[in-house]
Amino acid sequence: MWFDxxxxxxxxxxxxxxxxxxAVVGVRLTEKADQLADRTGAGEAITGAVLLGMATSLSxxxxxxxxxxxxEASLAFSNAVGGIAAQTAFLALADITYRRANLEHASADPAILYQASLLTLMLGLPLAAWTGPEVSVLGVHPVSLLLPVIYVAxxxxxxxxxxxxxWRPVSTPQTREDRPETDHEAEGSLVSLLLRFGALVVILxxxxxxxxxxxxxxxxxxxxxxxxxxxxxxxxxxSLPELITTLAAVRRGAVQLAVGGIIGGNTFDVLFLTAADVGYRDGSIYHAIGRADMFWIAxxxxxTSILLIGLIVRERHGPGRIGVESSALLLVYAGxxxxxxxxx
Known part of the structure; x- marks a missing residue:
């Protein structure tokens, strides 16, 4: 082929x-996603977790x-799970740029907590598949068939x-409420907004x-x-779209969109493994990889567990005016x- x-x-x-x-397209996607969150009434946390998470994960x-x-089983698998670790570390970078309070404190939302718990569950299934017997249905492991079902449910x-x-989180002066903007005249119709969002997704x-x-x-x-x-x-x-969209969302004050976009994107990234297992025709992809690949699942x-603890504890400020969990995320990723x- 030409690339060879x-x-x-x-x-x-x-x-x-x-x-x-x-990276450039990612900036535009954040703007459109924030507008769609307001126009549809879905809210930043859900829009970030679903629409923005899917779109930025497309590449x-x-x-x-x-x-x-x-x-290339190893490349396919490690690209998927390695991106989850990198994108979670991006939240620590976003916390550094958000100077009002700890980002996890300001973005308190039940939907975000739930999405992080769902992500932990979905990450455990590939680990179980790797340690279990080598089975497949038409060349696809049953876990790969189960992941989309769990995701949709x-x-x-x-x-x-x-x-x-x-339940609802306690509101504090540092908590940023998700209040939809009401002035949408400059944004055009909902259909045109969706078309522009779709065009950016195709480019990605x-x-x-x-x-x-x-x-x-x-x-x-x-x-x-x-x-x-x-x-x-x-x-x-x-993962650059996630980094760019997260930083752009924080600058816009859309902290639920920023955190929800990362966690939602990570959850959607687990489905890469289903698509990769279907595309890999030499059997189950979970048994064609090595320990170095599975290391990134761990x-x-x-x-994600550290992030979930930070979302529950909701520390207002930590060392260097960022949360302790953000410092831990950077240390874990660097390690x-x-x-x-x-x-x-």
């Missing part, structure tokens, strides 16, 4: 170019599926949590496809394992990167 003939400098240039496209989905179809329950919560998907084709060529030419490329290069690059579960480098 590219030199290493050309591959690196192409990688950086697609990463730039993904990563394309990378994992394309890699799986090319027989989880979205339905999440909507109920927002519509009729059984095309950028993700190009990045996947480039990433497949990089391990051999750079002499590094596919797990490193997937977990630390494509995962971070395709990191993702650890970081995981160091471990990955050692394992490589």
């Amino acid at each position: 003939a590219l030199s290493l400098p050309a591959l690196i240039a192409g990688f950086l170019a697609t990463a730039t496209v993904i 990563g989905t394309v990378v994992s599926v394309t890699a799986a179809m090319d027989g 989880g979205l339905r329950v999440g909507g109920q949590v927002r519509a009729a919560p059984m 998907g095309l950028a993700g496809w190009a990045m996947s084709k480039i990433a497949v060529q990089m391990p051999e030419q750079m002499g590094i394992p596919a797990t490193v490329v997937g977990a630390l290069m494509t995962a971070v690059a395709t 990191v993702g579960m650890l970081m 995981a990167v160091a471990v990955q480098a050692f394992m490589a």
Whole structure:
């Protein structure tokens, strides 16, 4: 194929170019998602978890599926789960930029707590599949078939949590309420807003496809394992929309959109594994990967648990005016990167 003939400098240039496209489009997506949250009445937490989470994850989905179809099981798997760890660390960066209070304190919302719990559940299933017997149905592991069912059912329950919560967080002066803006004249009709949002999503998907084709060529030419490329290069690059949209949302004061977008995107990222397992035709993808790939599932579960504790405790301020959980997230991610480098 055409990508096979590219030199290493050309591959690196192409990688950086697609990463730039993904980052720029991510800024515009945040604006449109915030407007849609107000126009539809869905709220920032649900819109961030579902609409923005899915949209910003599209490029990563394309990378994992394309890699799986090319027989690159390790790249497909590590891209999916490595992105979850990177995106959770992005919340710590957002906490640093939000100077009014700890971000987890300000974004208190039952829907966000629920989504983080759902994510922890879904991350445990691939771990169970990896440690269990090698079984498949038409080349797809039963866990891959179960993940979308849990996700869809989880979205339905999440909507109920927002519509009729059984408890509410204590409101403090630092708590940022999700109040929809009422002036939408400059935004155009809802249909035009949805069309513009959709166009941006398509661009993200095309950028993700190009990045996947480039990433497949990089391990051999750079002499590094596919797990490193997937977990630390494509995962971070395709997670740029989450970083950009999170920082942009915090600057707009839409803290529920920022936190909900990360957690929702991470939950949707678990479905990469279902799509990758379907695309991988040599059996169950969970038994075609190694310990280094599964390491990132453990990191993702650890970081999500830390985040969930921070959302429950709701510390107002911590060291350096960020939450203790944000400091812990950065330390865990940095430690995981160091471990990955050692394992490589």
